[in-house]
Amino acid sequence: MTLSTTYAAVKMREWRKNNPGRADARERAHRLADPIKWQVKDAKTRAKVRGLEFNIRHEEIERPTYCPVIGIKLLYTSGRGNSHAPERATLDRTDSSKGYVSGNVRVISWRANKLKSDATFTEIYALYRYMEEHREF
Numbered sequence: 120m121t122l123s124t125t126y127a128a129v130k131m132r133e134w135r136k137n138n139p140g141r142a143d144a145r146e147r148a149h150r151l152a153d154p155i156k157w158q159v160k161d162a163k164t165r166a167k168v169r170g171l172e173f174n175i176r177h178e179e180i181e182r183p184t185y186c187p188v189i190g191i192k193l194l195y196t197s198g199r200g201n202s203h204a205p206e207r208a209t210l211d212r213t214d215s216s217k218g219y220v221s222g223n224v225r226v227i228s229w230r231a232n233k234l235k236s237d238a239t240f241t242e243i244y245a246l247y248r249y250m251e252e253h254r255e256f
Contacts, residue, residue, distance in 0.1 A: 180224065186228035
């Protein structure tokens with residue numbers, strides 16, 4: 120980090136402290152303008168904390184209209200106040216063992232991301248078989 124970057128960060132923190140309402144409104148406006156850009160920024164922080172590789176840029180992320188997993192129309196919002204909306208667009212690492220690297224990140228709905236977040240393929244397949252056997256037409 121350069122001295123000028125450090126100085127700028129200190130000045131920004133000072134401004135935010137002195138202007139809390141304006142700072143929140145400013146951040147909200149930026150997040151609403153391009154939510155995926157901010158999700159990529161947040162992903163960079165998570166990657167650093169978890170020791171994951173990170174090399175994506177928000178410009179390279181495709182922004183589909185519909186969730187490629189469950190087909191619902193995606194809602195591109197900042198996540199403030201509706202972070203668990205099923206249709207909210209979220210970043211997904213296709214292979215969870217890899218970091219946020221090119222080719223491993225896509226946009227899917229929060230619902231699809233939640234469904235795949237802690238289930239194994241075997242569990243999802245077992246659930247599918249169960250539902251297929253017991254569905255009523």
